[in-house]
Amino acid sequence: MIATTLSTPALAQAGLTVTQAWSRPAAAGTTGAGFFALKNSGRVADALVAAESPVARKVEIHRSSMTGGVMRMSKLDRVPAPAGGEVLFAPGGYHLMLMGLTRALNPGDKVPLTLTFASGAKIKTELAVGSGQGAPARDHSHH
Numbered sequence: 619m620i621a622t623t624l625s626t627p628a629l630a631q632a633g634l635t636v637t638q639a640w641s642r643p644a645a646a647g648t649t650g651a652g653f654f655a656l657k658n659s660g661r662v663a664d665a666l667v668a669a670e671s672p673v674a675r676k677v678e679i680h681r682s683s684m685t686g687g688v689m690r691m692s693k694l695d696r697v698p699a700p701a702g703g704e705v706l707f708a709p710g711g712y713h714l715m716l717m718g719l720t721r722a723l724n725p726g727d728k729v730p731l732t733l734t735f736a737s738g739a740k741i742k743t744e745l746a747v748g749s750g751q752g753a754p755a756r757d758h759s760h761h
């Protein structure tokens with residue numbers, strides 16, 4: 619594991635990829651979730667600092683953790699994406715919260731999502747809304 623901690627936010631790098639992006643069904647007006655795998659195959663560390671979606675009033679970056687047997691969520695300002703590393707956004711860990719959904723998320727929907735990084739890089743992706751039971755098609759999602 620390489621732990622480079624360069625903090626030069628000069629150029630947007632090309633080594634960031636998002637795969638297996640998915641969400642769960644949710645009703646309009648409630649809060650949706652966003653999960654994905656974030657890979658940084660570049661040589662420079664970066665960090666996810668913001669996210670937005672046209673279907674949500676705002677998107678927050680959260681982390682769930684178990685503290686004394688209680689699951690807690692905390693809001694984060696950034697999630698490090700180390701050079702050569704992969705960060706998993708999944709139930710029970712890092713996740714996005716889509717606050718104030720402007721419409722319902724139904725199974726089969728594709729929800730546009732834009733991720734913004736400390737370097738200035740932006741990634742546009744889509745969350746595939748699954749049936750509500752974990753990641754859809756996780757073992758064969760290489761489109």
Ligand SMILES: [Cu+2]
Pocket residue numbers: 680681691713714715
């Ligand atoms: Cu949360």
